[in-house]
Amino acid sequence: MPFDAASQPLSLPRWRSLSADEGDCRLSLTLEGRPLIQLRLVPGEVLEVHVQAICAERRQQALWAACYWLFARDPACQRLQWHLSDPLAQAQASGLLLATEDAGVYRSERTLFWQLPQPWLGESHDGVYPQQMHISNGKRHPLRAPKPRGEVYRRFDARLGAWVSLRTLEIEHDLERYNRWQNNPRVAHFWQEQGSLEQHREYLSKLEADPHTLTLIGCFDDQPFAYFEAYWAKEDRIAPFYPADDYDRGIHMLVGEENHRGPHKVASWMSALVHYLFLDDPRTQRVVAEPRADNAKMIGYMHDQCFHCEKEFDFPHKRAALMILGRERFFDRCTLV
Template sequence: MKQFQLNDQPGELLMEERILPVRLVSRPNQICYGVTYEDKTLRVKENENGRETVWHLYKQSDQLNLEWADYSHEYPEATELLAAIEASVVNYPHQKKLSLLIPNDHLNELFDSGVLIKDANNQVSVYVDIFWQQARVWRPSTPVQIFPIHYVVSHGRSHPLRRPKPIGKVYQRYISWLGRTLIFRTIDSVTDLICFNRWMNDPVVAEFWQEEGDLSKHRAYLAAIEADPHVMGLMGCFDDEPFGYFEIYWAKEDRISPYYDVNDFDRGWHVLIGEPQMRGKPFVTAWLPSISHYLFLDDDRTQRLVIEPRIDNHKMIRNLAQCGYANIKEFDFPHKRAMLGMLSREHFFAEQLWVPRRISLPQSVALS
């Protein structure tokens, strides 16, 4: 397993600037590519048909460049380019911008979606923060259009009508330092029930969730989640191995809404990590930034994420801080005293927080 660099300077990445050689699995538009990078050569190979394209990825001064080098093919496909871009920015996580030297007359869709930007000198570039907002790279399916706004009232609170909840995979991202694909999928109240029940009865989980009980209790719990349009349960998996449960919600109609100035498309979330062998730094640095990434990709109108861990959950509060969440205030729920954490869309993408950063805190901030 790749070792992390934990250095003492505020704002530095929690992993090395680049890893050579790198292997990546990229799935733009659900086309699976294997990508390798060695000696400045990037190879992108489609798993199904074996087609391979070759690129040069190199730094010149402070500029990162991606150059088309495969003269056996006239043009790269859009999805091949997306896979090559993902590998480039994963390899060089400090970079804010990637310059492209590629044939691009056939890539109008990538200009229209903001993946490619052409300046006054006809230089084509990728702005990394825009690229990481391209849902098609990490979402198995994306809505044809944004769900229209229509206001309804639930429990005395006015909020937008929410679109129907998805079924199955909603996000997948290859985690290079684990060599595994992180997947979020909707929980199945039948096939996942035994696993969910076991996790809820784990003493480490029960300390904070306080939802111990038998199968019938947890069957009813999941049925209530399924029936509630403002909340959704997700299973977190590495490849196909479940490791934790995530409960995401629309904040406007949630019990948290009276405690801050809530916006229509704010999202919140809860988490439990049920498998002890998947607790710890290499795993939390994968799933914590990725759940934030997923929630921002799920609706472009979501500008803020909120979370309210119990005030004595020091480990979670430290981990959230390293992943960009600001501690807004302490407050009292009826059932707990909590810390309100908040992450803005602007901060997440501008600071490239899909890779956690070490920050200065009065306490030790080692991820655990």
Template sequence: MTHSAPLHSLPLPDGRRLSADCGAGSLVLSLDDRPLLVARREGDCWQLGGPASVEMLWAMAYWAFASDAPCQRVRFTAASVATEAFSLGLASRDEIGGLQLERAAFWQLPGLWLQSTGSAGYPQVWRMNSGRRHPLRAPKPQGEVYRRFDARLGQWISLRTLDVELDLERFNRWQNSPRVLEFWQEGGSLEQHRAYLEKLAQAPHTTTLIGCIDDEPFAYYEAYWAKEDRIAPFYEVDDYDRGIHMLVGEEHHRGPHKVESWLTALVHYLLLDDPRTRRIVAEPRADNARMIGHMQRLGFCKEKEFDFPHKRAALMVQSRETFFERCALC
């Protein structure tokens, strides 16, 4: 959806601020009050006054796509375009040779959002685990891994790895809340939850994450490599499929608009983390109609229902192609 009010300022994860001055057919973008780009609109095309650098085009793409979620491409002209903009995939040519910035390409660039080195480029070497052949996984990240200002919410959405000492009490409180307990069934004592989290910390295929809004922890996620997980026998798993388990612990951060923010951020992070990941999967309880409905609204498809030993589950799948083609990040 388009924002009801013009978007004039966007804070960046590195502390800088992108500002826009939009007039009748004109655009001036500044970075920390430093003029960066001046453009005039002619029809559906922005005309830049001189050479276009990577920084200029990145800023223009971010402002355009954050301002207008339905916008899929920005056409522009420039005296010249930095070669790197094409090699990165930031700029491309349309079917008649015109210059363009595409939403689906822009949001696949790690840019400033990815705060860790990720798994991209990690060598593909093979291991056997419980009779399953899978790629050796990169070392798990530590600290903050993803940060982006959600222009729709007007708040920061970020992900960091779970710290057992820092997060144990809130994890225990969340798991013992009746709403979470109904679906997770992992209630218990602090000692039991410490053992649960320490076991996951030793599991090479699982990363535990804390979701934050404006740096307030509100959600817990488990991101796992599906090839090594219990879900693998139930569908045609790919070597780099990622799976997710999710819970929102803080009541005041519930609601469809918040789900749209944090679920798209979580999927975005995992797809940026390794470009070889083609699908994100999940297996909520089949009777969790509310969560399944949220996921379907945000691009997941329900492929089937199946039986785990402990529950009847729905196989929910989000493909890389669908996510970026329908991407409503802003």
């Protein structure tokens, strides 16, 4: 959605506030009360960005914040053309700025910007885990990195005006919540995992010990509302049903709090979940899911997020729809704000 000078400041992960003063063809950003960057904008087929003033101590941060603001206020904006006399080597090395054939002219691409892991992943991200092939349970796959603990993803969703974040599930802290959610008739209809606290403790303990599955809690403004399982498809029961690549990730999804249902909330958390999985390892080229084939509402939501249904197939316990979203398609069409 467009932002103007009267709009609420757009908050960013681990920054208290980022606010703007916008007028005809100009933009000034202030970060936490301090001037950050002043721009002259020239609309056209590609938005041209001329830097008039920039905080010398925070140039990389300033360029990133300007890209964020301009891409977030207009999801249709795919490219920025920068006019810079002295670009940062760091900005070019990261992919934030790309050189062109014209001296002093650089561009920023929306598809590249949203693939930069920071600040969305925060301190949980340690880079790409080295590859060594491994065999477990008769399946050959890459050795997986140790599972993270704590918060793994955070982004401010400007459409909702709320933080969307993901953290790892902690059994002692989340068991009762998980038990309540699984025993909700609406959830139980699709998950069929209703049971006692001890049954759910055993279930979660098995997943905690399983290196191919990561259990996550979804939060809006730090309030838990959903449970997700992210798994490596190569080692999962889904692998025999399609040609799984070494770094494909799969997802199981459960919204437990009734006040966080609805298409606008799904668009926020599902895009965040997929975004996290693609950022977590740049070798991940596909995210897959296998909802029940009769779960038309969830399948519809996934279509809205650019998943496509490859086929239907039979698990022992359900008829499933194989839903697939490719990395290129996600970042080409993503409407992250």
